[in-house]
Amino acid sequence: MKLGLTASQLSLWVGQKLNPEVPLYNTAAYYDIAGPVNEAAFVSAFQLLINATDALRIQFFEEDGIPYQAAQESLEYQLEIIDFSSTNTDTDISDWLLDRCRQKLDITEKVFDAALLKIHEDRYIWFLNLHHLVTDGFSRKIIFSRMAEFYASLDTGTQLPDIEPISPYLEYVKTELNRPESSSSETTYWEDKIESIKGLPTFYGQKARDIGTSATRITVSLGSDRSNSLKHIAQNSELRSFSMQLTLFNIFSAVLMAYLYKISGQNQLVVGTTNHNRSNRKFRHTAGHFVKVFPLTAEVQEEDTLAGLVRKLTLENNEQLKHGVNGLVSPEINRSYNVIFNYVSSDFSKFADFPATTAWLPNGHIDTQHYFQCHITDFDASGDYKLHFDLNNDVFSADLQQSIPEHFMNIIDAFLADQHSNLGEISLITTSEIQKIEAWNNTEVHLDPNETLLSKFEFQVEKSPATTALVFGDESYTYKEFNDKANQLAHFLIKSGVGANDIVAVSLDRSLEMMVCIYGILKAGAAYLPLDTNLPVERLRFIADDAKFKWLFYNHNNFSADLFPDIDCYDVGQLAKELSHNPTSKPRISTEANQLAYIIYTSGSTGEPKGVKCHHKGIVNRLDWMNRDYPISPEDNFIQKTPVTFDVSLWELFWPLQQGAKLIIEQPEGHKDPEQLVSTILAHQVSVIHFVPSMLNVFITHPRVRDCGSLKHIFCSGEALPLKTVKQTYEILDQVEIFNLYGPTEASVDVTSWHCSRENLKGSVPIGFPVANTRIYILDEHLNSVPLGVKGELYIGGVQVAAGYLNREQLTQERFLDDPFVQTQGAKMYKTGDVARYREDGAIEYLGRTDSQIKLRGIRIELGEIENIIEQHCPVSEVAVLVNSKEVLFAYYTSNETASILFKDILDQWLPDYMIPTHFIALDELPLSKNGKVDKRALQELDVEMADEAVNFVAPEGEIEELLAGIWKEVLGLEQIGSNQNFIALGGHSLAAIRVTTRINEEIEINFPLNKIFELPTIKEYASFIEETLIKLLD
């Protein structure tokens, strides 16, 4: 009698078909029996076991793509006995077990493999490998007990025990198959439940795409102290459920949810939990595959206490169990979770009269959908729980696999210490992670405590007075000329009453005077405050009132001194003569490293502009670091093109002149014009340059960029650097090296750096490692360090942290906090508002702003993360993703691609549905802000017509495409299928894939593997693959 497969069996069948080569569903265990086993009795008992257990005699086969099962009437089996007693060591035995448990079972023949190992006279090991299609955790105990009964009666020679006749497994299969499908309200319940699941948790920012089945099992013991405390707490009436086992299940599932919340940051969570499904007495003693896995969901909040979470999960588990007993597992249910949680507590501590122990043998594989599995067991009735984590090797590195049980255990310990502590207070990080972060932050190098921003420049003036320092158009200054002019300006200021820590504003178009003013202000011991030369008057007034400066230099017509009667405003053009009467000697001013050097106003993404107070030692450290890591020489030529209101300009303004190099001052507005930039680079053989990534993108499209062979180093900062931009730049400029720098104005320009080396261009570009004398912290809302890979807010500590916001005590206190990670008195750390995480190698990945972190249907997402994925996988040059007030995601992009881009089909492989933008809008260019960054506000205001959402229908062409379309239509029950439509998007699940593949194989008479249809999910792709294969065969 042949039967179909139950829904639960089918999902295993599909998993095996997708991975035909691996022993994915071997469920092997060994039983270590401490006693002089009677070998003959054991062998006979095993035959009796087979006779009594139809599940062990089942064979599987396939007809027309549909799997079936049938049990053989009888199966004669000679149990193998292997003698390890003479020579072998424990290692040999465990090697043998591990090797044997990984041998693939041919389930068309036999669903098990078994052996009895003689270790010595008084110790035997029974090895038993069963295919998961015919067994589950509960069945293991049934088989073990029955085998022990048979053995005991044969060993003592008594009659076989009078056991109740056992209902065959296939009878259960029959009742399952005959269950009326639509009648139950359970179907609706589970459909609604799946509908409510918003997305699967992501682990430590790891990608889980294109992964194999290879997995590692990590086992840790809870220890008897913890186990006992848990059981004690489980009796607490507040948490108690129907049984101790169920209460412990509730507690462990709450711990798992808390863990997932902490490492994913997601509030709505789902895990698959097993239901042993033995509620019907008839099949209580039947071995077979009964287990059903259903999604268990929870909404978890930062404020939840662990006890509260246990109560939440108690209710959820009650519902889940109630609906699970009659529920039907479907492929959709099977795909609705990526975590499996399994709690097994059955006693294997006695075999006949002998003490026994048992352990599972990991087969080295888990199915790719459920790549994180956690099993909690107590097999020896010792009450000491064991935690087993089966972790996919493509998702979790070896280091991470070691950390995961520790993170999990930290939550258990927090629960044991105080059930009422809330999730926010729990820290997961491990000692070894803390040590790693500590090592990455060990950036200390010697810094001259007396050095100020101009110390090295003034030394250069002595060293090479006649060398050209500055070039602007046709004019130039030698080091001495420039220094003399700056000194004259400083004397002028000092006479005007300027002193240490005073602020002098500059509203200057790029020119030699601009340089003289900035240097002169510093030489007078004051700090300069740069203002945009196009600033609207109201904005200018706001800053003037806010900063309360009393002096200002300007050199353009947009400024009207009359409007600022309280400020001494000097037009530098008219001042030249007066300045020339001042001495060229260095003013006798001693500036200290702690004094302010510049004030830069940042607008931030929200709120009013605020002035950042930056001191000498911070920028000195920043320049020292850069010169140490990327040394330059007097032969280098720099370009000053960054607006001085943007702090990146600091290293352009000061670094080259510290080292005797030449600085070319770009024309005003020249920084926005690739033609002008190329000309300057070519004319002056510029070797070092900075770009905001958006501007680099524009720059490299200029045809003469290829000629810019003088460029050695390109430094990028200011916004996320797309990998594509790096690659395109390298294709055009093969001698150049690109560096990605990151830092806020509040920490002296840049605090991390990354060399985009050509050998290492994959994934995304990180912001790298901290610069000298700088520490980076990635923290949660309670200022706990988060584990590696977990998202957190980036904080900066060290010498570059600014002195705060000018005249904003309150805001300064909010953003500049005491640094709790160092001993230094008064040390501060700056809260950046940036979201980041550590990669495993310690490089930091920038993920976006906390304020661009949005909540879509309850899930926290970073728009930057979506942008990164689109940039990596779609043929676009640039992209910006925005969300509107109705929670609809828009992607604006530029692209050279003329054909329409199937964004959704591509992104479907990389992003969960809720992160895929609804609208994709092509623009000729993305609007840029003053600093050259993409201007999202301008995008938001764009009035664009929505692109037509309908995928253009492309009719299948040619014999093979038509043949495929015919098969698809039949299997998927659709009227019409275009050759570009995606199989998965059309609703094609794994079972449909089996049907389609079988039909194709029949028609074409070739054996294509099942997973091809997921690799080539359109008719067009699959058809051309078939064509290629056929051509190869004909050759």
Next chain:
Amino acid sequence: MTDRIIAYIKEEISLEPIDEIDLDEDLLGSGILDSLGVMKLVAFLEEEYSIKIMPEDMTVENFSTLRTITDFISKQG
């Protein structure tokens, strides 16, 4: 009411065959049912008496004995 429930427990969900169940017998403590059995009983009661039992009412207090179960059901009407 009690007879229908006893019949269901005996035929479908008791862990081992049983003859009698005392009204005050602890169904879980005595090993007649396990927690999954209780859930199946809950599903049965909902169907049988056309009631909806909320997850927060699925407690040991309400489901420990036949008497507490019937008391609980009577209050649902």
